[in-house]
Amino acid sequence: MRLKKRSDYKRVYRCGVARKRAYFSFHIFQREGPARLGIVIQRRWGTAVKRNRMKRVIRETFRRNSELFTGMDIIVRPHEVCQGCEAEEVKRLLIKEFREAAGTEVKNEQGKSLSD
RNA sequence: GGAGAGGGCUAGGUGGUCGCGGAGGGAGACCCUUUCGAGGGUUCCUCUGAGGAAAGUCCGGACUCCACAGGGCAGGCCACUGGGGAAAUCCCAGCGGGGGUGACCUCGGGAAAGUGCCACAGAGAAUAGACCGCCGAUGGCUCCGCGGAUAUUUCCCGCGGGCACAGGUGACGGUGAAACGGUGGUGUAAGAGACCACCAGCGGCCUGGGCGACCAGGCCGGCUCGGUAAACCCUGGCCGGAGCAAGGCCAAGUAGAAAGGCAUCUGAGGGCUGCCCGUCCGAGCCUUUGGGUAGGCCGCGCAGAUGAAUGACCCCCCAGGACAGAAUCCGGCUUACAGGCCCUCUCCCUUA
């Protein structure tokens, strides 16, 4: 599933946890229900073809490994260093960095601002 | 065989596994909502799913709104000819100038309606001829010499020389992007289209060809006329403005918030691109601060969404596979582009 509404994005940005890694940035929000994904790529990142390919590879990885992401809303933002990567490389780096980012501390840090 | 010119086509393909957007169908199964009619989702089947440029937004339209848009000025765009086209900075064919050995490429109203500009250099930069220079035939000189008349001189006359005072003269004058037609001759005191021959260029007339731009030939004239309109401009033609974030509907919501200004029919303000006239609407309008929402549906398509769909892996073809992703839709232009294929044509070399 995908994040569709502006209010969903706002909630993830305001109440979620931000993690910045070398190749991707993550915003993670713990939530009941199936996992939902949002991808943010600026226009300056590359041409429309490059942006579309990156989004497709990220969605493919999300679909293949959906058991990793259950119970959270995630916003992924690729950095400019990802532009030269092959698809297999993007997959490997995305899973690796997400496992680093989504440690156990996510649940602990989140709870207080959930009242919004 | 090599070099090149013009035009067209294609844009990896075939077969599998997993996955995505949309439309239609279902007799079944599951979940959610329910006003118990039904609606939505998942699953199953079928069909369909990016480009020649989708791009840049450079032109032109369709479409939508602005209270159907009148006149003048200003403004913008276009410009050889004939067709095509809804129109266009579009296409096809042709004409003329320039470039190329050639196939071909490129440019296109008017400089003789007027204005402006042409820096530096140069004598001179736009139709008036100045300066230096040349000549000084013809005049001029209280210049010099010789000769004639006279005994001699002045004076007078003639010849030769000088002066450069009148005057004559034009393109010779380090330049410059551009210099007042070019070459040769006649001619003259010196020269010059002053005259002659050829050539270049301009204008007018006539004849013939072509729908036309224009071309070919002949005659005549003045004897020569710079460049720039992607400077102002002139001539002819076209143009109301904004743009799908146009525009319409529904829902939610501040809030009928505060301050200042101008008005309430002798009329603020607004629309008709800017200004004026004219005309129409007209009781509220404008600016600033503060605040609210930035859901959904139509517009919207024989691909078609509204956080926005095409990807990953494997096999074969020896290997490689570019530029690049629809967002209202069409017709063009321009720009980017790996490799491959086809057609037509030109030049050079070799062989027959």
Added chain:
RNA sequence: GGGAGCGUGGCGCAGUCGGUUAGCGCACUGGGUUGUGGUCCCAGGGGUCGCGGGUUCGAGUCCCGUCGCUCCUC
């Protein structure tokens, strides 16, 4: 998606009607002043005018194409 605007030394900007010295401030370098540094004074270096074509004798300026950036759009 649509509509406007801007690119000039390292930075921020001028550059008129197209004319030939591309200029100003800060910054940089050298020298002077001072016991030293700052301030101040003098001198100097540094420019593909975003890029590519075109018009013109001549383009930062005019025209066309292209690249990059910024702003507006209930």
